[in-house]
Amino acid sequence: MDVLTDLPDWRRTERQRLIAARESVPAVQRAARNVVITALLEHGFPALRRLIVGFCWPYRGEFDARFAIRALRDAGARAALPDVVARATPLVFREWWPGVTMTKRVFDLPVPTDSAVVQPQALLIPLVGFDACGYRLGYGGGYFDRTLAAQPVPPLRIGVGFESSRMSTIHPQPHDVAMDLIVTEAGIHVVGAGALQRIDASESARRAQTLIEERFP
Template sequence: MTDTDDSLPFAGEYASPPCFMHELETGEGAQLRHPDPKLWNDVTRWRKAERERLIAARLAVSPEERIVRSNRIAEKLTVAIGRVKDQLIGVYWPIRGEPDLRKWMTDIVGAGGRIALPVVIKKGWPLEFRRWAPGDPMERGIWNILVPSHGPSVQPGVVIAPLVGFDSARYRLGYGGGFFDRTLAAMPARPLVIGVGYATSKLGSIYPQPHDIPMDVILTDE
């Protein structure tokens, strides 16, 4: 669940000239509804530039500060989820400066909860969740991310998704592969979906498309 520094300012400049960006709806949570593919091409370039900028910014945060921020998010997650005993919670293995919830995951297992981690099976397919507990065998999956090396596919009742960026309408800017939205759309029962990220990753809008699925809740370090 992956991208580098483009050193672009937050607003007004893009990786390539956004000839049609002014035609988009504006304001927080604005959606791109125009059928003109040129508009979507501009948004795609803008998303890529923002993705690179936001990832570079969080990688620039010191490891110590990142731990502090991750712990704040973990505390909020505990409150938001409430009783964890017997709950199956889909989390993620952190990469590229994402909030590190591994200690929290261990605490959840200790409190009687269950953890599942996402596994990329194939490009264009939904993610598969597999049970995980401390000490379980892991292997390197796609993008060199550690995943449970075996186990059946499970369906979490709560899914925690890392955010590269987000907006006030609770839409998530991810890594661009579409895995997360595809996974939610394929689940037989909609889980509680919680997006987690740093407050500095908030955007005016990610310009969501009809296939983009908003989070139920977004939790940040502030």
């Protein structure tokens, strides 16, 4: 197969392969990875504690962001879940808190029913796959790419997933938007010289703070 000629088919095949591999991980092992990633988010991104943070309800074995969100909310953050209001349009984010009324929508995922629409300043974005340049392979709907492209001020983009989702390249196209940082159970990563470079929590906190101050002075 010529990947660039048949890119949609190639991405579809890779997506199915990566999701199947992710779902095959034993629940105990997945839970252990979740604990590590949650701790990295808590220690590596203290600036999130004063922001509106968008996250996704866990789907098909992906990282469960709810534990990190609980800790962030306890520290002062607000949280929001995405809502698909129409096909081929940007996502809308509705504020979420424990106990808010929810309705199942696309992919049978819950969305707050009547809460306010908010604009997240940071997003925890699930990764089906990710590559050495920080580009993300998603579920194929293009919703996050459209959402990020539509924002006048880009939110802090934190891709979150598992090391098993790492790829050499997703063959990014003009509409693909790279992450600012990527977090897996192996650590926190930034893009540098065409490769992902691991950084420690203090360097992550510094970089995230700098990006937030630049975008939301």
